[in-house]
Every structure is written in C-alpha cells, then in structure tokens.
Amino acid sequence: MSAPAEVRVGLMVLAGLALIVVGTIWMQGWRIGAEEREVVAWFREVGQLQGGNPVKLRGVPIGRVESLALDQRSAGVIIRMSISSEVVLPEDPVVILSPESLFGDWQAEIFPRSRYPFYSYAVSPSVEMLPGYSLPDVSRLTAVADRIAENLAVITDRIDIAFTDETAVNIRQAIDNIQEVTARLTGLVEAQGRTVEDLAAGLEMTTATLNEAAATAGRTFSRIESSIAQGELTRIVENVERVTLQLDSLSRSLGTVTGELGGAVGNADSAFSALNGILTELEAGEGTLGMLLQDTALYRELVTTNTLVQDLLEDFQRNPRKYINLRVF
Amino acid sequence: MFRAMNGVWGAPIAWVGRSALGTAGGFGQFGRFMARVGRSVADTRTWSAVVVVQMARIGVSSLPIALFIAAFTGIVLALQASYTFTGAVPLYFVGVLVGKTMLLELGPVLIGLALAGRVGANIAAELGTMRVTEQIDALETLAYDPLAYLVVPRIIAGVVMFPLVVAFADATGVVAGWITAINLLDLSTPEFVRGLRLFFLPFDVTYSMIKAGSFGLAVTAIGSFYGFTTRGGAEAVGRSTTQAVVVSSMLILVLDAFWAVTLL
Amino acid sequence: MSILLEGISKAFGSKVVLDRIDLEVREGETVAVIGGSGVGKSVLLKTIVGLLEPDAGRVVVDDQVVTELSREHLYELRRRVGYVFQFAALFDSMTVKDNLAMGLRRIAGMDAEERAHRTEEALRLVEMEGYEGQLPGQLSGGQRKRVGLARAVATRPKYLLYDEPTTGLDPVTTSVIDRLILKMDEELGVTSVVVTHDMTSAYRVADRIAMLYDGRIRFTGTPAEIQAADDPIVRGFVEGRPELMQESTA
Numbered sequence: 001m002s003a004p005a006e007v008r009v010g011l012m013v014l015a016g017l018a019l020i021v022v023g024t025i026w027m028q029g030w031r032i033g034a035e036e037r038e039v040v041a042w043f044r045e046v047g048q049l050q051g052g053n054p055v056k057l058r059g060v061p062i063g064r065v066e067s068l069a070l071d072q073r074s075a076g077v078i079i080r081m082s083i084s085s086e087v088v089l090p091e092d093p094v095v096i097l098s099p100e101s102l103f104g105d106w107q108a109e110i111f112p113r114s115r116y117p118f119y120s121y122a123v124s125p126s127v128e129m130l131p132g133y134s135l136p137d138v139s140r141l142t143a144v145a146d147r148i149a150e151n152l153a154v155i156t157d158r159i160d161i162a163f164t165d166e167t168a169v170n171i172r173q174a175i176d177n178i179q180e181v182t183a184r185l186t187g188l189v190e191a192q193g194r195t196v197e198d199l200a201a202g203l204e205m206t207t208a209t210l211n212e213a214a215a216t217a218g219r220t221f222s223r224i225e226s227s228i229a230q231g232e233l234t235r236i237v238e239n240v241e242r243v244t245l246q247l248d249s250l251s252r253s254l255g256t257v258t259g260e261l262g263g264a265v266g267n268a269d270s271a272f273s274a275l276n277g278i279l280t281e282l283e284a285g286e287g288t289l290g291m292l293l294q295d296t297a298l299y300r301e302l303v304t305t306n307t308l309v310q311d312l313l314e315d316f317q318r319n320p321r322k323y324i325n326l327r328v329f
Numbered sequence: 330m331f332r333a334m335n336g337v338w339g340a341p342i343a344w345v346g347r348s349a350l351g352t353a354g355g356f357g358q359f360g361r362f363m364a365r366v367g368r369s370v371a372d373t374r375t376w377s378a379v380v381v382v383q384m385a386r387i388g389v390s391s392l393p394i395a396l397f398i399a400a401f402t403g404i405v406l407a408l409q410a411s412y413t414f415t416g417a418v419p420l421y422f423v424g425v426l427v428g429k430t431m432l433l434e435l436g437p438v439l440i441g442l443a444l445a446g447r448v449g450a451n452i453a454a455e456l457g458t459m460r461v462t463e464q465i466d467a468l469e470t471l472a473y474d475p476l477a478y479l480v481v482p483r484i485i486a487g488v489v490m491f492p493l494v495v496a497f498a499d500a501t502g503v504v505a506g507w508i509t510a511i512n513l514l515d516l517s518t519p520e521f522v523r524g525l526r527l528f529f530l531p532f533d534v535t536y537s538m539i540k541a542g543s544f545g546l547a548v549t550a551i552g553s554f555y556g557f558t559t560r561g562g563a564e565a566v567g568r569s570t571t572q573a574v575v576v577s578s579m580l581i582l583v584l585d586a587f588w589a590v591t592l593l
Numbered sequence: 594m595s596i597l598l599e600g601i602s603k604a605f606g607s608k609v610v611l612d613r614i615d616l617e618v619r620e621g622e623t624v625a626v627i628g629g630s631g632v633g634k635s636v637l638l639k640t641i642v643g644l645l646e647p648d649a650g651r652v653v654v655d656d657q658v659v660t661e662l663s664r665e666h667l668y669e670l671r672r673r674v675g676y677v678f679q680f681a682a683l684f685d686s687m688t689v690k691d692n693l694a695m696g697l698r699r700i701a702g703m704d705a706e707e708r709a710h711r712t713e714e715a716l717r718l719v720e721m722e723g724y725e726g727q728l729p730g731q732l733s734g735g736q737r738k739r740v741g742l743a744r745a746v747a748t749r750p751k752y753l754l755y756d757e758p759t760t761g762l763d764p765v766t767t768s769v770i771d772r773l774i775l776k777m778d779e780e781l782g783v784t785s786v787v788v789t790h791d792m793t794s795a796y797r798v799a800d801r802i803a804m805l806y807d808g809r810i811r812f813t814g815t816p817a818e819i820q821a822a823d824d825p826i827v828r829g830f831v832e833g834r835p836e837l838m839q840e841s842t843a
Contacts, residue, residue: 005385012389016493019500020534027428027529052530101419105527463682466644470676471696471744472668 028052029064035085036063041095041108042124043077043132049097049106055081056109062087065108074125079132081108094121098135098315116314118307135315144311362554365476366484372477380482387448387483387549388490392497394447395440399498402435403427403505411514420516424524427506432533436499438585441544444491445577449552452483453573456556457566465557480553484546491545492538499537540588544581551577595619596641596752596784601650603636610636612808613650623778623785625799627792629830632805634788635679638754641786642674643667654752672699675745675783679757681737683729689716689740690725696748715747716740718780719773735766742773746781753777755787759794771797792831804830 003011029052039055046068055063063083071078079095090112096119100107110130113121121131136144370376410426456479459465468475503525510516555573559565596618603611610633618624626634639645640652643659652659657670683692693712697703703711716722719739729737738758745753758774759767771794777783778798789795795802796816804812804819804827812819812827819831829837 005382005389008389009381009384012392012490012493013384016496020496020538023496023500024531024534027526027534028531029526050530458685462680462685463678464684466639467676467678467682467684467744468695469644470642470671470674471748472671472699473695474664474668 029054029061036082037085038066039063039081039083039089039095039110039130040128041079041081041130041132042071042122042126043079043095043097043134044075044122045134046077046079046132047097047106047134047136048099048104049079049108049134053105054100054107055083056107057083057087057089059109062110071125076122076125078129079108093130094119095130095132096135097132118311358558359551359554362557363550366480366550366553369474369476369481372474372481375474375477376481376485379478380485383482383486384490386451387444387486387545388494391444391447391490391494394443395494395498396501398439398443399431399436399502400505402439403431403502403507404509406430406435406502407506407509407514411510411516420514421520421524421527423506423510423514423516424521425527426524427510428503428525428529429533431499431502431506432537434585436502437495437537437540437544438581440495440498441491441541441548441581442578444494444544445548445581446574448487449548449573449577450570452549452552453556453559453570454566456480456553457559457569460557460559461562461566475557480550480557483553484549487545487549488542489545491548492541495537495541496534499534536588536592539592540585543584543588547580547584548577551580595653595655596786597651597653598637598641599651599653601637601640601647601652603633603640603645603647609808611640611647614805614808614810616803616810616813618784618786620784621778621782622800623774623787623798625787625789625795625802626805627790627795627802627830628805629790633808634790634805635756637805638676638756638786638788641754642671642676668699672696672748673750674752674754675748675750677738677742677745677753677755677758679760680734681729681741683737683740683744685729687728688725689721689727689729689732692729692740693744693747696744700748711747711749715743718746718776719743735762735769738762738766738770739773742770742777746777746783749781751783753783753785755785755789757789758787759789759791767791767794768797770794774798792833806830 049065049068051065051067053065054061055065063081066080066082069078069080070076081095089110092113093110094113094116096109096111096116097106098109099105113131116133119133121133124131406427407423410423411420414420414422456465459479465475465479468478507518507521507525510521511518552573555569555576559569596616598614598616601611601614602609614637616624616626616637626637628634636645640647641654641659643652643662647660650660654670655673657666659667659670662670683689684695687695690712693715694708697708697711712725713722716725719742721736721739721743724732724736724740729740732740742758755774759770762770774785774787775798778785785798787795787798799816801813801815802819803810806826812822812824814822819827822828822831825837829835829839
C-alpha cells in the first residue's frame with residue numbers, strides 16, 4: 001500500500017497483459033520456447049476441424065492446427081499446422097482428419113500412406129502440401145452402416161434364391177453327367193486308343209483336369225453350403241471364380257480334343273452335347289449358380305460392401321471409444 | 330370511453346405513461362451526458378493527470394474482492410460439474426466446464442456485478458457528495474471541466490482496468506477449480522488440463538475482455554451519471570448510489586445477453 | 594471592467610426564481626445582495642460565472658457576454674473570477690495546499706515554485722499559515738471558509754463572488770471573515786458581489802446593497818439609504834420584523 005499509485009497501476013497492467021498473453025498461449029497447448037515448423041496439407045473437405053485442434057503422430061500430440069482456408073484456385077481446403085520441429089515425419093506422409101471424441105472435437109493425424117493405402121486422399125496441387133483425407137463423422141458413418149445393412153440384406157436374399165434344394169440336385173446331376181462323360185470318353189479312347197496314341201496322351205491329361213475340376217467343384221459346392229452359414233462371402237466369390245475358370249479351361253481342352261478326334265469320336269457327341277447343355281445352362285444364367293456368376297451388379301455390391309466393412313472395421317479398431325461411447329449415450 | 334378510463338383505469342395507465350416517459354427521458358439525459366463526456370475526452374490535459382489515481386482505486390483496489398469471488402466460483406464450478414457429470418460424461422469435462430464458464434460468463438459477469446456494487450456505488454456516492462457540497466461547481470469556477478476531471482478518468486480507468494481485473498479473476502477461478510479437481514475429485518492434472526484446452530479458442534479470452542471492458546464502461550458511466558446529476562442533500566446521494574448500483578447491475582446483464590447474441 | 598446583469602430570468606420548473614433582474618456592479622465596488630432564504634441569491638451569483646444559464650437576459654463580465662461565450666472562453670473568464678462557496682466546497686480528498694494549488698495549476702506557465710509561493714501568500718492573507726498539510730475534514734467551519742477564500746484569491750482574480758460567506762459562523766468568526774473581505778478589497782482592489790442574509794455583515798462590507806425579493810430587485814442603495822428606506826418589505830427584512838412584510842403582502 002505504500003507504493004505510489006503509478007507503480008501499483010503499472011505493475012497490475014504489466015502483470016495483467018502478461019497473464020492474458022501467456023494464458024492464451026498456454027491454453028492453446030503451446031509449449032513456450034519450443035521450436036516449431038509448419039506443415040501444410042490439402043483436403044477436399046475438413047469435417048469439423050477447427051483452428052487449435054491437436055495434430056498427432058502415432059497418437060502423440062505434436063502440434064496444433066493453425067488455420068483453415070479455402071483453396072481459391074481449386075475446390076479444396078488448405079490446412080496449416082505447426083508441429084514440434086524435433087518430430088520426424090514418416091515416409092510418404094498423409095494427414096487424416098477424424099473426430100477425437102464424440103463431442104465434436106477433431107484431430108489431425110499424420111500417418112505413412114502405407115498404413116491406410118485404401119483411402120482416397122486428396123491429391124494436393126503442390127508438392128509441399130501433404131495429401132489429406134477426412135474421415136466421415138458419426139452421422140455419415142451411420143448412413144454408410146445403413147447402406148451396408150441394405151446391401152447385406154440384398155445379398156442374403158439372392159443367396160437364398162440361388163441355393164435351393166433344386167440347385168444342389170442340379171449341381172450334383174451336372175457332376176454325375178461330367179463323370180459319365182468322362183467314363184464314356186475313357187471307353188471311347190480305349191476303343192480308338194491304339195490308332196491315336198499321341199491324342200490319347202492329351203486326352204488323359206484332360207481327363208485328369210476334368211477329374212480335378214469335378215472334385216474341386218464338388219468341394220466348392222459343399223463348402224458353399226457351409227460357408228453360407230459362416231458368411232465367408234468373399235471366399236465364395238473367389239471359389240466360384242475359380243470354378244468358372246476351371247470349367248472354362250475344361251471346355252477349351254475338350255474342344256481341342258473334339259477337334260482333333262474329328263468324326264472319329266462321333267459317338268462321343270451325345271456326351272458332349274449333354275455337357276454343353278449344362279454349360280450353356282450355366283452361362284445363360286438359367287441355373288441359379290449361373291445367376292450368381294453372371295450378375296455383375298451383385299458382384300459390385302459385394303465388393304463395395306466389402307470395402308465399406310473394411311473401412312468401418314479399421315475405424316473401429318482405431319477409435320473403439322467412438323462406438324463404445326455411442327452405446328453409453 | 331376516455332371518461333370511464335379515467336375513472337377506473339386512469340391511475341395505472343397514467344402511471345405506465347409516466348414511467349415510459351420517465352424512462353425515455355432518462356435515456357435521453359444519459360445520452361446527452363455521455364455525449365458531453367465524449368467531448369470532454371479531448372481535454373487530455375485535465376484527465377491525464379488524475380487517471381492513474383482512478384486506475385489504482387478502480388483496478389488495483391478491486392483485485393482482492395475479485396480474486397476472492399473468482400476463487401470460490403472456481404471451486405464451486407468444479408464440484409458442481411463433477412456432481413452433474415456422474416458417470417455419464419467423462420470427468421475431464423470438469424476442466425471444459427470450469428474453463429469455459431469462468432472465461433465466458435462467470436468471470437466477467439460476477440466480477441462486473443461485484444464491482445458495480447463496489448466501484449459504481451463508490452463513484453456515485455463520491456460524485457453525488459461533491460455535487461451537493463458544490464465541489465463540482467467549485468471545480469467549474471477554478472476553470473476545470475468537471476466531466477474531464479472527474480468522469481473521464483473514472484470511465485477510462487473502468488474500461489482499462491475491468492478487463493485486467495477480470496483476467497486475473499479468470500485465471501484465479503481456473504486455478505481454484507484445478508486445485509479442487511485434483512484434491513477433491515478423482516481427476517489428475519493432465520486430465521483437467523486436457524479438458525481445459527479441449528474446446529478453448531483464443532476468442533474466448535477476447536470475448537471475456539470485451540465483456541469486461543463494456544461492463545467497466547457501464548459501471549463507471551452509470552455511477553458517474555447518477556453521482557453527477559444528484560440534486561439535493563445527503564438523502565439524494567444515497568438514492569443516487571442505490572440507483573447507480575441497480576441500473577449498472579441491470580445493464581451488465583443486458584450487455585451480457587447482447588454480447589452473447591452478437592459475438593457468439 | 595464591471596459586472597452587468599440585464600433582464601435575467603430563471604425558473605426551475607414552474608417556480609420562477611429570478612424575474613427580469615437588472616443589476617450593475619461597478620469596478621472596485623462591493624455590492625451585497627440580500628434577501629430571505631431561497632429567493633435565488635445564489636442562483637443570481639451562479640449565473641454570473643455561467644454555473645447556471647439564465648432562461649433570458651444577458652450577463653456581461655469584464656466586457657464579455659458570459660451567456661454567449663464558448664466553453665474555452667468561459668473557462669478563460671473564470672480564471673479572472675474567484676468564487677467563495679457557502680460551505681467552502683473544499684475538495685475533501687485533498688490537503689489545504691492541494692486545494693489552493695488546483696486553481697493555480699490552470700494558469701499557464703506557472704511553475705511549482707511560483708505555485709508554492711502563491712499558496713503561501715494566500716494562506717497568509719486569510720491567516721491560515723501552517724495548515725497546508727491538513728485535510729478539510731480536520732478544519733472547523735470558519736477555518737474552511739477562510740481556506741475557501743484563500744483558494745478563490747490565490748489566482749489573483751479581478752472579481753470575487755461570495756456566497757453566504759458568514760452563514761453559520763459565530764459572531765467572532767463572522768467579523769474575521771468580514772474583515773478579510775474588506776482586506777481583499779483594499780489589498781487586491783477586486784470587484785466583489787457578496788450574497789448574504791446577514792445585515793450586520795452587509796453593512797460592514799458593502800458599498801451598495803441590493804435587496805432581492807419575490808424574484809425582483811426590490812431596492813438598491815448604500816447602507817445608509819437602505820436603513821432609511823420606507824418600503825415595509827425592505828424595512829421588515831432589514832430590521833428583522835416579519836410582521837411588516839406580511840402586512841404589506843396582505
């Protein structure tokens with residue numbers, strides 16, 4: 001109280017201004033005195049990111065978002081971040097924006113591109129800018145989940161239609177037919193074999209292939225039955241593709257043999273026509289298996305669904321709290 | 330019809346009319362007063378000599394009460410936040426609530442109201458007394474512009490010092506909430522600081538300071554106005570003082586809402 | 594070099610306090626304005642320095658029309674006028690010395706030494722040396738009035754206006770103040786207006802006396818003339834006999 005008014009006022013003004021400046025800096029999470037450098041990234045859109053949000057590398061805060069600005073020249077957003085200059089960025093770095101918690105605060109995370117190669121990063125117009133990708137926020141994820149559910153419903157329906165008891169019987173019949181054809185061919189070749197020995201060798205190979213195909217088809221279809229229960233959809237597709245390929249090569253091999261045998265193997269015609277009938281049926285999509293093979297839309301849906309499920313799973317692994325919190329509220 | 334009104338409703342209607350006219354007249358009077366004060370700001374020679382004294386009286390002397398209020402507000406905020414958040418919200422949100430509430434609302438408004446009582450009443454009583462004892466006239470006869478000598482330095486001191494007092498109060502409230510959070514709640518310093526920083530924007534500080542500055546203007550201007558326009562004796566001084574506190578408190582709340590609407 | 598009031602009227606709300614007042618105070622002269630409480634004597638005094646603005650009429654001081662002056666010129670004029678308030682109106686928060694220095698600080702080019710010298714001189718004039726460091730609250734009523742007077746004369750004004758300088762003082766202090774007023778006239782040669790309701794004091798200090806009654810100047814004359822006046826209102830006031838005034842109004 002003994003100090004004159006000027007001194008007391010001066011002290012208070014200086015201390016107050018210092019408090020305001022230092023307090024603001026500290027509240028923003030700045031480390032006073034630390035060396036910092038700027039990192040710029042380019043995004044198509046930035047969700048709910050704001051200036052001051054944290055920048056993280058492998059989950060560790062290394063800086064903050066300084067500013068967001070619309071890129072006037074192209075339809076994008078330029079984000080400036082300052083990060084601690086000691087931090088070494090990973091090779092081929094990308095920036096991913098995501099919600100930090102459910103309460104609307106976002107973060108910018110720096111990853112090597114190889115960590116999440118599937119995201120469609122915005123290609124920055126300049127080399128100095130890191131490519132960026134903004135994860136959909138909760139509401140958009142919900143919408144995606146909804147679409148996934150719809151797609152799954154459609155697939156389930158189609159599989160229901162495709163694999164009836166009749167289908168199973170048909171497939172079994174087809175296999176029987178193929179075996180019968182093989183048996184007849186064997187008989188035929190035995191009868192004609194001595195005169196066309198070199199051809200017989202080729203036919204033997206074909207037979208083996210056919211056998212293998214038949215066995216594979218048999219295995220595949222029995223697996224399909226069990227896999228429906230297990231939901232291994234991707235493997236269904238793969239297997240079906242493989243079956244198709246093998247049936248294809250089978251038919252080609254048979255065609256060659258047929259051509260070379262010429263009229264000599266005329267009695268085999270009925271057997272081939274029977275096989276062809278089956279194949280035509282399959283190719284025309286008449287059989288339900290054929291339908292599954294031919295329907296490109298369904299295939300595409302399966303693929304997109306697969307990607308979305310992967311995205312969702314990845315996000316879920318990275319931010320399990322987001323989904324757990326969802327349940328909490 | 331008008332006769333009937335005169336009979337039954339005459340008195341209350343007339344009262345409403347009188348009140349409306351009185352209020353409008355009061356605004357007009359205050360507006361003219363402030364316009365004259367604005368002109369007197371140009372008389373820097375007169376007010377610059379005394380502004381430091383007023384800054385000490387309005388700012389430095391108000392610090393203890395402001396810090397006292399802020400400290401207890403911070404403690405109560407932290408406790409009530411944790412009480413409200415039971416289970417549903419992560420506890421680090423105590424930091425969010427303490428920080429945001431202190432900066433945006435309670436810091437400026439509680440300190441503003443407290444200083445409306447302390448500073449506003451003081452100014453109204455002092456100037457009112459000077460008015461009724463002709464000290465203001467005496468200033469005039471000694472060739473001083475009393476607005477420049479008495480009112481301008483007080484208003485400037487209010488506008489400059491209120492934000493500083495509130496800055497200290499904001500910081501004290503946050504620190505008090507912090508200490509409470511670590512000692513009485515199951516919260517650690519990193520958690521509290523995480524919450525504190527979570528939604529912090531530098532604009533929060535600006536907003537707090539703008540509010541405090543406008544409250545400083547309101548309290549000192551209203552106090553000066555009621556003190557300066559006191560007519561009569563000691564009783565009139567008392568009346569002016571009460572009015573200054575009531576009106577400046579109301580104005581603080583109105584300004585509070587005004588800034589919330591315009592700036593947020 | 595005089596004070597001239599022409600047709601001054603002033604009303605507060607519906608209450609007319611001054612009604613077309615004409616009064617002249619010649620240079621070097623001391624005029625006492627007398628009248629009962631609340632007849633507007635102080636109002637009259639305040640219009641002279643522009644503390645109150647008359648509703649009508651002209652105030653001329655030192656050849657300047659007060660009612661038409663800009664703020665700056667008004668403050669300029671006020672530096673030549675000393676005003677002694679009824680209750681001294683000393684600044685409570687300042688010492689006696691600082692109270693006196695207030696007016697002196699407004700005089701351009703005056704340094705601290707000169708101010709100290711003037712302060713000392715003014716306090717000596719009112720016989721209050723040694724009270725420089727006191728606060729007004731520590732002084733008696735008479736001492737305060739003397740300090741108030743010292744503050745008014747410290748700037749060496751050409752005009753001095755006294756508002757009830759002796760009201761509420763004991764007879765001894767009253768005569769001390771009266772002697773001071775005369776001393777100012779003699780030593781400083783100022784032109785003065787003394788507003789008072791104390792006839793003894795008026796007779797002692799005034800060259801001329803003007804009586805204010807019912808918003809008008811009822812009488813003007815020397816102390817001798819007023820004592821010989823026939824007007825029952827004037828006589829009633831001067832002799833302290835209200836019954837005369839009541840008969841007249843009735």
